[in-house]
Amino acid sequence: MAASQEKDAQRFRYNNRRFERMPGMSLLLDAYALVDCGVAESIALQKEPPACGPGCCYCCIQPIPATPLEILALRLFAELELPPSRRDALKAAFALFHRERTTLGGACPFLLEGCCGAYPVRPIACRRYVVFGQPCKAGEDATQTRPADVLHPRQDAMQAALRLTLPWYRERYTLPEHITAEEAQAFFRGVTTVLQAVPWASYA
Ligand code: SF4
Ligand code: SF4
Numbered sequence: 001m002a003a004s005q006e007k008d009a010q011r012f013r014y015n016n017r018r019f020e021r022m023p024g025m026s027l028l029l030d031a032y033a034l035v036d037c038g039v040a041e042s043i044a045l046q047k048e049p050p051a052c053g054p055g056c057c058y059c060c061i062q063p064i065p066a067t068p069l070e071i072l073a074l075r076l077f078a079e080l081e082l083p084p085s086r087r088d089a090l091k092a093a094f095a096l097f098h099r100e101r102t103t104l105g106g107a108c109p110f111l112l113e114g115c116c117g118a119y120p121v122r123p124i125a126c127r128r129y130v131v132f133g134q135p136c137k138a139g140e141d142a143t144q145t146r147p148a149d150v151l152h153p154r155q156d157a158m159q160a161a162l163r164l165t166l167p168w169y170r171e172r173y174t175l176p177e178h179i180t181a182e183e184a185q186a187f188f189r190g191v192t193t194v195l196q197a198v199p200w201a202s203y204a
Helices: 003-015 017-021 025-044 068-080 084-100 124-128 155-163 166-170 181-191
Strands: none
Touching: 017 025, 017 068, 025 068, 025 124, 025 155, 025 166, 068 084, 068 166, 124 155, 155 181, 166 181
């Protein structure tokens, strides 16, 4: 972890102590810091900067995979960290999402006015999805249309980050004390859902 990145991670923790004290959140923040560092290292190896930028959000309008702990983090973040006005906007988005959801390919309910309403705790899938060349077009899944433009961060780093969260799962799922990297990968694949399949309206 580069010194500046470590400082950024620490700064985030400092500003969110209430969040970090909730069960599993410290583990998840460690995992996110690892992912962010892995992604930053992979970006640094590229010849050009990413096409991603503020207000660019077509990637949030497609199925977003997330683990149970990541989903819990989004819920807690909305409850603990968002100011009332943003929370109301999110509740309205949840209700709209519930009424209008017809496909898992709809927008993520945390997408508020073109920005992520839970950016500091967005799932790993969001953190690692970086596109080069040109910004995605509406409805474009760059992994299909131009996979060479999509960042491929080191898989071992991504999996290592997920494994940091295993202690939280051990308290809730039947898991052996020792688990291989392959078994952990299979476990996380089994518990992963997509954000659009979560009953957000019932949490509002
Ligand atoms: S992944 Fe595509 S849509 Fe998302 S921020 Fe990057 S360029 Fe924009
Ligand atoms: S959590 Fe944020 S970054 Fe991820 S899909 Fe939803 S709005 Fe986009």
